[in-house]
Amino acid sequence: MISVHIENGAAFVRHATMPKPKPGFVLIRLRAAGICNTDIELLRGYCGFRGRPGHEFVGDVAGPADSAWLGKRVVGEINLACGACEWCARGLGRHCPTRTVLGIVRHPGAFAEFLTLPESNLHEVPRQVSDEHAIFTEPIAAACEILDQVKIAKGAAVAVLGDGKLGLLVAQVLACRGASVHLFGHHPKKLRIAALAGCETSASGNLPQARFDVTVEATGAAEGLSSAISMTRPRGVVVMKTTVHEPVPLNTAQAVVNEISLIGSRCGRFEPALRLLKSGRLRLDEMISAEYALEQAPEAFAKAQEKGVLKVLIRPGA
Amino acid sequence: MISVHIENGAAFVRHATMPKPKPGFVLIRLRAAGICNTDIELLRGYCGFRGRPGHEFVGDVAGPADSAWLGKRVVGEINLACGACEWCARGLGRHCPTRTVLGIVRHPGAFAEFLTLPESNLHEVPRQVSDEHAIFTEPIAAACEILDQVKIAKGAAVAVLGDGKLGLLVAQVLACRGASVHLFGHHPKKLRIAALAGCETSASGNLPQARFDVTVEATGAAEGLSSAISMTRPRGVVVMKTTVHEPVPLNTAQAVVNEISLIGSRCGRFEPALRLLKSGRLRLDEMISAEYALEQAPEAFAKAQEKGVLKVLIRPGA
Numbered sequence: 001m002i003s004v005h006i007e008n009g010a011a012f013v014r015h016a017t018m019p020k021p022k023p024g025f026v027l028i029r030l031r032a033a034g035i036c037n038t039d040i041e042l043l044r045g046y047c048g049f050r051g052r053p054g055h056e057f058v059g060d061v062a063g064p065a066d067s068a069w070l071g072k073r074v075v076g077e078i079n080l081a082c083g084a085c086e087w088c089a090r091g092l093g094r095h096c097p098t099r100t101v102l103g104i105v106r107h108p109g110a111f112a113e114f115l116t117l118p119e120s121n122l123h124e125v126p127r128q129v130s131d132e133h134a135i136f137t138e139p140i141a142a143a144c145e146i147l148d149q150v151k152i153a154k155g156a157a158v159a160v161l162g163d164g165k166l167g168l169l170v171a172q173v174l175a176c177r178g179a180s181v182h183l184f185g186h187h188p189k190k191l192r193i194a195a196l197a198g199c200e201t202s203a204s205g206n207l208p209q210a211r212f213d214v215t216v217e218a219t220g221a222a223e224g225l226s227s228a229i230s231m232t233r234p235r236g237v238v239v240m241k242t243t244v245h246e247p248v249p250l251n252t253a254q255a256v257v258n259e260i261s262l263i264g265s266r267c268g269r270f271e272p273a274l275r276l277l278k279s280g281r282l283r284l285d286e287m288i289s290a291e292y293a294l295e296q297a298p299e300a301f302a303k304a305q306e307k308g309v310l311k312v313l314i315r316p317g318a
Numbered sequence: 319m320i321s322v323h324i325e326n327g328a329a330f331v332r333h334a335t336m337p338k339p340k341p342g343f344v345l346i347r348l349r350a351a352g353i354c355n356t357d358i359e360l361l362r363g364y365c366g367f368r369g370r371p372g373h374e375f376v377g378d379v380a381g382p383a384d385s386a387w388l389g390k391r392v393v394g395e396i397n398l399a400c401g402a403c404e405w406c407a408r409g410l411g412r413h414c415p416t417r418t419v420l421g422i423v424r425h426p427g428a429f430a431e432f433l434t435l436p437e438s439n440l441h442e443v444p445r446q447v448s449d450e451h452a453i454f455t456e457p458i459a460a461a462c463e464i465l466d467q468v469k470i471a472k473g474a475a476v477a478v479l480g481d482g483k484l485g486l487l488v489a490q491v492l493a494c495r496g497a498s499v500h501l502f503g504h505h506p507k508k509l510r511i512a513a514l515a516g517c518e519t520s521a522s523g524n525l526p527q528a529r530f531d532v533t534v535e536a537t538g539a540a541e542g543l544s545s546a547i548s549m550t551r552p553r554g555v556v557v558m559k560t561t562v563h564e565p566v567p568l569n570t571a572q573a574v575v576n577e578i579s580l581i582g583s584r585c586g587r588f589e590p591a592l593r594l595l596k597s598g599r600l601r602l603d604e605m606i607s608a609e610y611a612l613e614q615a616p617e618a619f620a621k622a623q624e625k626g627v628l629k630v631l632i633r634p635g636a
Binding site for chain 2: 226
């Protein structure tokens with residue numbers, strides 16, 4: 001089968017052997033996949049990654065023949081947990097200390113004609129949700145995770161800092177929950193998507209001070225966190241979505257004096273994401289910048305790194 | 319009256335005019351005061367401070383003659399709030415944006431024979447509580463603030479990082495609440511106080527990783543926060559008590575991936591602190607290192623800056 005391999009900063013298209021699902025796993029035939037910023041970081045060598053990336057996907061279960069999932073169109077949670085530890089018992093396999101992660105940590109990713117995942121990771125995609133929208137399930141779940149971590153009242157003043165893919169999804173998800181969302185970013189085109197979704201938007205040059213109940217930092221840059229703290233009211237919450245791999249210089253005194261909470265936030269549950277997708281309330285078509293065949297993966301990765309580009313799709317076959 | 323003045327890194331004893339309480343304020347005759355690390359920072363020039371420090375005190379209300387507080391032995395909350403803004407309406411005058419702060423921000427402090435405070439800041443000291451213990455009310459309230467911000471279950475694994483005055487009080491307060499507290503510090507003598515109060519203790523050389531539900535960072539040093547994050551379990555809480563006035567280099571990726579919450583924590587309510595003091599359950603006598611007359615304030619400040627010294631008391635008259 002055709003698959004994508006990353007090594008030494010470059011993406012290659014390769015022929016690979018078909019994966020064989022272990023007991024409890026299924027074989028999934030890829031329908032579509034999306035390139036995430038994490039994939040770009042992996043390409044650039046984050047954690048010395050070498051292998052097959054891809055964790056945003058939708059596909060059809062193609063085996064084993066006796067699986068109850070056979071033939072179903074599915075998305076899948078990316079953390080492969082042990083199922084036995086205390087985290088797994090609490091439904092938090094996302095924090096299982098021995099987990100592998102699809103396309104990121106020791107489990108081959110979705111950028112291939114076929115992939116495998118445990119049945120327990122699967123969610124059937126409602127028929128109302130297109131393949132193009134289904135690939136957003138994982139990042140929407142990451143946005144929904146905020147709602148599991150922070151109480152956000154209807155009408156709460158929420159700032160989202162950063163108009164990249166995650167920032168745009170976070171802004172839309174929180175606006176759907178009734179928050180009064182203000183997105184700050186650099187790209188008029190991207191800000192317009194949030195405006196269509198009912199958010200206030202501003203260029204991030206001149207940020208207000210101590211104004212917001214909750215600020216979500218999704219800039220992807222080290223400097224974002226200090227700005228987020230400054231924008232947040234005393235006793236407010238800063239949600240940290242950016243993972244930079246360098247020490248971030250932080251004015252902690254401001255956070256201590258104003259008793260601000262900084263909450264690390266990563267992956268989320270798929271259920272609320274699929275409910276939102278089914279509702280059709282998110283502006284996602286505007287967030288798809290380009291589409292490539294699996295064989296064009298190197299071009300797709302190049303495109304995904306261009307300025308102003310949002311989601312790049314990959315599809316097998318042509 | 320005799321008062322203490324700080325300017326250009328030095329403490330002076332001065333004669334000052336008696337303060338006149340504004341309407342709603344009382345005049346308090348000092349019984350005893352304590353030197354806090356913040357006072358030492360003010361001495362060293364934090365925020366360009368120049369004036370009369372002191373915010374940990376106990377005293378007798380000496381006027382006006384028609385005050386219902388006259389003759390009572392009191393401690394006082396240090397934030398002087400406007401009483402009218404939304405923060406004040408929520409009982410959070412500690413975050414009132416126009417507040418002044420006793421001995422810190424534009425209100426002369428307690429290191430003098432007399433001071434003034436609004437009646438609304440006062441709390442009567444229970445007769446069971448000595449003057450020497452009463453001066454701990456404010457820092458104990460700062461420790462109790464953690465209980466208002468974070469749910470700490472009975473038996474929860476709590477680490478306190480730093481065996482200074484605040485670390486020792488935090489460890490004791492959380493142990494009284496039923497948490498399983500482990501204090502990490504550098505000074506065998508100080509660790510022994512926490513051990514007497516029922517805490518486990520260790521030298522802070524070799525810190526455990528991802529072990530604690532809650533870690534309180536009270537080292538007073540910039541490097542403490544990264545250690546605190548490493549010691550905390552996924553989805554755990556780090557309470558930030560240190561206010562350093564330089565950017566703190568932070569590995570935010572670890573906090574994001576493990577979804578750790580960092581909670582800024584400052585002053586607290588006096589009620590739970592006074593209840594704890596009245597209970598007699600805290601080891602405070604061991605935390606008093608020295609006592610000076612108000613006239614010896616420069617010596618008292620020098621002593622408070624010596625290594626291994628805990629609370630230094632100041633008393634008017636001799």
